[in-house]
Amino acid sequence: ELKVEQNPLFLSMQEEKNYTIYCNYSTTSDRLYWYRQDPGKSLESLFVLLSNGAVKQEGRLMASLDTKARLSTLHITAAVHDLSATYFCAVGPGANSKLTFGKGITLSVRP
Amino acid sequence: NAGVTQTPKFQVLKTGQSMTLQCAQDMNHEYMSWYRQDPGMGLRLIHYSVGAGITDQGEVPNGYNVSRSTTEDFPLRLLSAAPSQTSVYFCASSSAGGGNTEAFFGQGTRLTVV
Numbered sequence: 001e002l003k004v005e006q007n008p009l010f011l012s013m014q015e016e017k018n019y020t021i022y023c024n025y026s027t028t029s030d031r032l033y034w035y036r037q038d039p040g041k042s043l044e045s046l047f048v049l050l051s052n053g054a055v056k057q058e059g060r061l062m063a064s065l066d067t068k069a070r071l072s073t074l075h076i077t078a079a080v081h082d083l084s085a086t087y088f089c090a091v092g093p094g095a096n097s098k099l100t101f102g103k104g105i106t107l108s109v110r111p
Numbered sequence: 112n113a114g115v116t117q118t119p120k121f122q123v124l125k126t127g128q129s130m131t132l133q134c135a136q137d138m139n140h141e142y143m144s145w146y147r148q149d150p151g152m153g154l155r156l157i158h159y160s161v162g163a164g165i166t167d168q169g170e171v172p173n174g175y176n177v178s179r180s181t182t183e184d185f186p187l188r189l190l191s192a193a194p195s196q197t198s199v200y201f202c203a204s205s206s207a208g209g210g211n212t213e214a215f216f217g218q219g220t221r222l223t224v225v
Binding site for chain 1: 142143144146151152153154155156159160161169170201203205212213214215216217218219
């Protein structure tokens, strides 16, 4: 059974500081996804990581994938309030109709 | 381009009632899925479909039925609602093509069973 673990589950961040959050998964998977969810809203796709060593960046967020360690990291550079949200990672067996999600990490950026 | 549309957005049911949550996508995606989101649990897969006429169970299928008669629509049926089915339900669709394919999510249906 595929398990996806995210940690920490809640992170209070200070503006302008850097942080890293983690996503571990239990079995080999073809691809890993990062999604963002604002309170009461739907999920917004951030990154799709397809292969070992894949790195993608968008603004202050950078995601990477280590398939050997079954680990993805999401690095936040110089946190700002707009990044406050819940971030989910999800893993799929190739067919992205069957995603297994982590429980999500809620980020809160304080001045 | 509407993307993935779910209706209704909110619903209150009494225990034992039945209802159908609607999901439609206009992107000609082969794959469609239903997830439920509960506090502290992330999203869990209920049922999914890889094409019209093909459906399969996910992690938490009990109490739910699905069918996929067209590429565009993937309704989720609750046959006899229970309080444990109080949740936020998300429908998603994605392309079967390889590479950088992601799942697109609807706006969600917030269901309360009393």
